Amino acid sequence: MHKKLFIPGPTEVRDDILAAQAKPLIGHRMKAMTELYTGIINKIQDLLATKNFTFVLTASGTAIMEGAIRNCVQKDVLCCVNGAFSERWFKIAKACDKNADALSADWGKAIKPEMIEAKLKEKKYEAVAIVQNETSTTVRNPLAEIGDVIKKFPDVLLLVDTVSSLMGDKIDINTWGIDVCLTSSQKAFALPPGLAIGVVSDRALKKAESVTGRGHYCNFQDIKDYYDKKGQTPCTPAITLMYALDKQLDKIKTEGMDNRYKRHCAMAKEVQDWGKKYWSLFAEPGYESVTVTCMNNTRKINVADLNKELGNRGFAISNGYGKLKEQAFRIAHMGDLTLDEVKELLKNINEILKLEG
Numbered sequence: 001m002h003k004k005l006f007i008p009g010p011t012e013v014r015d016d017i018l019a020a021q022a023k024p025l026i027g028h029r030m031k032a033m034t035e036l037y038t039g040i041i042n043k044i045q046d047l048l049a050t051k052n053f054t055f056v057l058t059a060s061g062t063a064i065m066e067g068a069i070r071n072c073v074q075k076d077v078l079c080c081v082n083g084a085f086s087e088r089w090f091k092i093a094k095a096c097d098k099n100a101d102a103l104s105a106d107w108g109k110a111i112k113p114e115m116i117e118a119k120l121k122e123k124k125y126e127a128v129a130i131v132q133n134e135t136s137t138t139v140r141n142p143l144a145e146i147g148d149v150i151k152k153f154p155d156v157l158l159l160v161d162t163v164s165s166l167m168g169d170k171i172d173i174n175t176w177g178i179d180v181c182l183t184s185s186q187k188a189f190a191l192p193p194g195l196a197i198g199v200v201s202d203r204a205l206k207k208a209e210s211v212t213g214r215g216h217y218c219n220f221q222d223i224k225d226y227y228d229k230k231g232q233t234p235c236t237p238a239i240t241l242m243y244a245l246d247k248q249l250d251k252i253k254t255e256g257m258d259n260r261y262k263r264h265c266a267m268a269k270e271v272q273d274w275g276k277k278y279w280s281l282f283a284e285p286g287y288e289s290v291t292v293t294c295m296n297n298t299r300k301i302n303v304a305d306l307n308k309e310l311g312n313r314g315f316a317i318s319n320g321y322g323k324l325k326e327q328a329f330r331i332a333h334m335g336d337l338t339l340d341e342v343k344e345l346l347k348n349i350n351e352i353l354k355l356e357g
């Protein structure tokens, strides 16, 4: 039996989107590819209300995290760390031989704008790297306010992982001044895994010109040059996933970005209200994610057993991430899921655990 995915990626992909992948292939140097790819880029820019350089890489989102570091940082980068995925920024920067400093907050806590401001006053950084929606803790960092702080330091670039939020949460790339915004296809886009999407500001492209060791596969300038000349990608893309992406972008446009955001907020409220009633929420109040919610396992249930029983009923949720395993559990409410589907899941959990209605 298929288990409906309430896990924070991969998320549920609707049948028509899955079917869109099954069309005959085209050559990646054919005119049809240029039409498909340029169409996709225009649609993403339109939905995100930005003209910033946009590309789709055949890779998972982590590839653009590494690309952002390699293209935008010669030496000094401040990595905001408040969970497992933001820790990844720090590890990548180190692995790329950068001089990375971690600005840490406890798991469950948000990175506050004043914490970043204090660090930027202390030392000259080329970039600040942050995760907008920390999937491991389900904390949503206040990016609008953080963007305002970064603007006070005109040479500092803002690199933002929106892997588990873009196309679910409201992300204002232009207003917040996001220089590199990156995501993966298998989360709030509600697509299969395999594509990463990057949106890069002119400032970041300019900075990249002076950075050495930018690498090859995710070299922003090379990808842009190829796009400008041919309307294609430098290397062979996952063409069938592009078919699915193209169709999904049309469906998102039909729903409307505001409606999509509102649907995510309604699902988040449903899960968070339930979470507060029967458990407690792991995220600091006021900083809860709108795409995924982590509950503290205050009732000391066996999360793996719960998930097994849910599996028998056709649902899957997530255990706590890493060190939070069995101490917490997560329910994702992102992508194309509906409020009714979320209610159905919670009803089933209530039945299994004999929680009252």
Ligand SMILES: Cc1ncc(COP(=O)(O)O)c(C=O)c1O
Pocket (backbone or CB within 6 Å): 008, 009, 060, 061, 062, 063, 085, 131, 133, 134, 135, 136, 161, 162, 163, 164, 184
């Ligand atoms: C916030 C965040 N960043 C990065 C990643 C890594 O994404 P990918 O596996 O697509 O490289 C994930 C995956 O769950 C994530 O949730």
